Amino acid sequence: MPSSRHARSPSSRSRRRFLGGIAGASIAPAFSSFLMPGVALAQSAKLGTADYGVASIDPLYAMAYVAAKKGYFAQAGLDVRPLNAQSGPRAKQMLAAGQLFAATSGVNDPVSLTIAGKQAVLVAGFDNRIAFANILTTKKLYEGGLKDIRSLAGRSIGVTQPQSATWLMAVYLADRAGIKDKLQVRALGDFSTMLGAVKSGSVDCCTATYSMLNKAKEEGWGVPLFEVTDDASWNANFGGDVPGVGLYVMQDSIDKRPEAVQALVTGIVKASDFIRQTTPGDIVSLIEEEYLPGYGRQLSIDSVSVFKKIWSGDNLITPQHYARLMDVMGGRQITPQEMKQVPYEKMVNMSFVKRARGLA
Template sequence: MSPFKLIATAAAALLLTGAAAFAQAPEKKDVKLGVGGKALLYYLPLTIAERKGFFKEQGLDVEISDFAGGAKSLQGLIGGSLDVVTGAYEHTIRMQAKGQDIRAVLELGRFPGIVVGVAKAKADSYKSPKDLKGMKIGVTAPGSSTNMLVNFLLAKEGLTPQDASFIGVGSAQSAVAAIKNGQLDAISHLEPVISMLERSGDIKVVVDTRTEEGTKALFGGSNPAAVLYVKKDFIDKYPNTVQAVTNGLYKALQWIQKASPEEIAATVPEEYLLGDKSLYELAVKNSKPTYSQTGLISESGMKSTYDMLKQFDPELKESKVNLADTFDPRFAKKAAEVVK
């Protein structure tokens, strides 16, 4: 091949590469993301993506709004003040049942990681979930996944959500204080709150979905937890943007798999440690099995969540949700190909 042809071929290759890169650039660089309780380990992949600059690498400027619970961030998405949300997968099923086309695009947590603990003052009298009847139970926020799990627990015993009182306690310090001050009889919460209350002896753990065994014991199978979800019309309008956000979070999942609890503790903001770095590292160790390894939600996991919601939610008992509409796997699959 002549030198001129070589140069022409190289130039064409560069143009194609540039065109491909341009085609993949996010259509919307400024993204508003909502989360309910960012400091909780349930949402660790989000904090890692932010702190390690993985969103910036994708050409994004992500503005994160942190709410008291996942139900609040869902409201922001529906209301139009947010573009995307990291929240519980179950919200996509609820919204589909209401005619709102909300879809998950990446699984962050394969187990809920939610723990139900009974306050030490009530621990001796607790024998089964039936004993939750009449209790004041702390949750991150009413309507959030921590609330839904207890609703399911009550339904398995023939009880309803109205048989207990649910109190939103937010995350971290406020949740710990609510138990220590005797404001609650029980709590349904996440790490690092649970490890702190366990170590101090303030609660007796009665349900634990931080492990595969505990998740199967409660649900009879897998149960996807935190996901990245978004409106279908946003996916259609900004597919490259959705892919870029997915890529950033997928890279965070891969980083978490390889990182030690010490490395993770050194990466998150100082205030996440609650003044006790070793405790936070213990909470990370307890939480590591919960994070998704593929970013993909299994069909059995979708069904398990839907079956759970039908147990206690009258609005969903007779619903006909097409579960394929609750998760779009294209973005997680693409992230696995392109993220290194």
């Protein structure tokens, strides 16, 4: 329930409500999908409403939270109602089913959706590295000799779901280390379960967000085997910048509601600029109460501090970025023939970002 302070706010009364029916997938306490509060009343939005699914509750998605909290979507004329889709695969499924106007999750999700016959398009980038490509294990195993990804041969790694972005990272990094066929990949369902499984020893490691890494370190038991902020390790494995999460919509939405897509992207761009110019502590102060339930303040600040190093400064996904993404997905999540179905020109439309930034 909203606090008494929010209960006095007209915008909170009109928009802080809950939707049920989606299984949890966050290291924060799981609860039903939530609509985040905005600033302007819904009836003032000249471009109508738009439900926007965010893959989970995590500081990684701060751009969406800031855009809602600061009223950037409403200022652009659109009543955007972000909700917790509680996983990337669920977000893309809801988008394809018409339950969402837009989604933010792993950038591999719209590619997979398009290959499945539902044309989706990336319209803005959030980052330049895949923030959930970290590999987390326990201090006990690390001290026992589990020092790098290659030493995971014959062991197990936890991911969210098969074919998810976390699954792709596990398979890709194992392949790069030459142990693809020697690593057991286990689908565990959500970040909370993954974290608990590593801590209890039911799996040897898991792909992890920085919030997960920080929580495990804070509790004194977690050690990273691979960190996306290690420039040498990242470039050795990925060759340069690769988009991790992004904003995407169906092509049909671009065709029928281009002004609404523009308003959505403009809100994200303004949030990106605000984040770049604002300290981690001030960012967390703005969004923690509504959007990061269950996270400790310092945990959130530490995560945002790291994400500021990898969040995109311009929200653009370039042909070079996309080519590296295809290198990651190719032969693992999609076949060479399927790659021909999803060229950059079909999958990425940066015209909305360019207009928002005055570059068009």
